[in-house]
Amino acid sequence: MTYTGYLQLEASERYGKSVLSDAYYNGVFKISRPTYTEEGLPLVQLIHVGGGYVDGDTYFTQIHVRKNATLAVTTQASTKVYKTLNKQVEQKSVYKLDEQSQLHMKLDPLIAYRDARFIQKTDVYMDKSAVLFLTDIVTPGWSKDGELFPYTCVTSKVKIYQNEKLAVYDHLRLKPKDDVRKLLQLEGNTHIGSLFFIHPNVSEEWIEKLREELSSFSEAHYGVSILPIPGCCFRILAKRTSVIEKIFAAIETFIHRTIYNRSAISWRK
DSSP states (O other): OOEEEEEEEEEETTTTTTEEEEEEEEEEEOOOOEEEEESOOEEEEEEEETBBBOOOOOEEEEEEEEETTTEEEEESEEEEEEOSSSSEEEEEEEEEEEEEEEEEEEEEEEOTTTOOOEEEEEEEEETTTTTEEEEEEEEEETTTOOOOOOEEEEEEEEEETTTTEEEEEEOOOOOEGGOOSSTTOOOOOOOEEEEEEEOTHHHHHHHHHHHHHTTTOOSSEEEEEEOOSSSEEHHHHHHHHHHHHHHHHHHHHHHHIIIIIOOOOOOOO
């Protein structure tokens, strides 16, 4: 199958240091040259040279983090999905994390404009000793008539397998015609953020301390759920992207202070 954008990355551990050991991209997907953070891990920016996702686009990303390696991945800018009247945009991502490996994914918001239809499927295959940090934000795009939700449908499915067993299945579906602002959906908010953090040291006690850390944020509604495996999932509802990003930053700071005993990753955006 020919994709609009195809990307394959691999990180390995060599002589005690994580490096980007393989990279291949095709179509509108490209990557920046890896830079190395103060923590010594390779940081890669994903680049879309086409300007945005349009009718019928298909994208596929594969990332493999090998044993003892760590990789940080972010995007250069927000993902913009435009009018898709004939066929929805489809994006598939597959992440494989070997023993003692770590993948930190901090993605810019997905912005869905008028008549946009978008489906994203993310499959993670990880060893029980591996670590995953993954964020996602969905926001409505600008509309000429001021309509808050001009897009048709946004779907995100996340499946996380640990030692080949399905441990987490998260299905987010936003369909404005069903009135996403009502109770038990966005409840008057316009933006939604999701964050998954899976680490062997995550416990109920640790989550309670994190809840206390976030108690000062009053501009958003958020909840955290412990997963069937050592890890947690955050869902944040707000009226601005900046509010969600601020809470994500606070969560990340807490994670690195309490688990790694160091400052958060410098993403150099």
